[in-house]
Amino acid sequence: MTLRPGLLLAAGLSAVLAVAATAQPADHIKARHELMEQNGKDTKAGFAMVQGKTPFDAAAALAILTRMNGVANNFGKHFPKGTETGGGTEAAPAIWEKPAEFQAALAKFQKDTAAAVAAKPADAAALGQVLGTVAANCKSCHESFRVKKG
Numbered sequence: 001m002t003l004r005p006g007l008l009l010a011a012g013l014s015a016v017l018a019v020a021a022t023a024q025p026a027d028h029i030k031a032r033h034e035l036m037e038q039n040g041k042d043t044k045a046g047f048a049m050v051q052g053k054t055p056f057d058a059a060a061a062l063a064i065l066t067r068m069n070g071v072a073n074n075f076g077k078h079f080p081k082g083t084e085t086g087g088g089t090e091a092a093p094a095i096w097e098k099p100a101e102f103q104a105a106l107a108k109f110q111k112d113t114a115a116a117v118a119a120k121p122a123d124a125a126a127l128g129q130v131l132g133t134v135a136a137n138c139k140s141c142h143e144s145f146r147v148k149k150g
Ligand code: HEC
Pocket: 029, 032, 033, 034, 036, 037, 039, 040, 043, 088, 089, 090, 091, 092, 102, 105, 106, 109, 134, 135, 137, 138, 139, 141, 142, 145, 146
């Protein structure tokens, strides 16, 4: 009699833990990929305007920079413990081994994208300048925190 609630609780808890251990990491890894893929597309579209491959459009440029700032603000939420491997992740172990450095890289990306949005570039040259500063983050963070696979 007295055991029953405890057993029910244990069963319920292990079900919750099972869900947390399976579905959640995959969701985080998927979110990471989607955010960075968007980032890649926006960077490409931005530089296409800078290079005159597509016409400069101030509103579209601002939308690109705003999305990139959104990525910068949200990307760091998707690296809880338990998401180090699996799902084809390219996240490097350094993210969990040197969390302060990863946070610093995220903070710099947030700051540079926020400054780019605030600059509201009005022509291709101005966009090139802010995008250059923003794009330096891609390379430096990837060098330390991304392991490129196949
Ligand atoms: C603060 C660190 C950081 C910054 C800054 C950063 N990235 Fe990434 N990026 C990563 C990590 C970590 C991964 C691997 C994520 C994973 O596979 O779980 C990644 C993966 C990617 C991917 C592969 C996405 C996929 O489909 O798996 C692309 C594309 C990408 N980044 C583009 C960019 C571009 C472009 C920029 C700059 C505008 C940028 N990144 C800035 C950390 C960063």
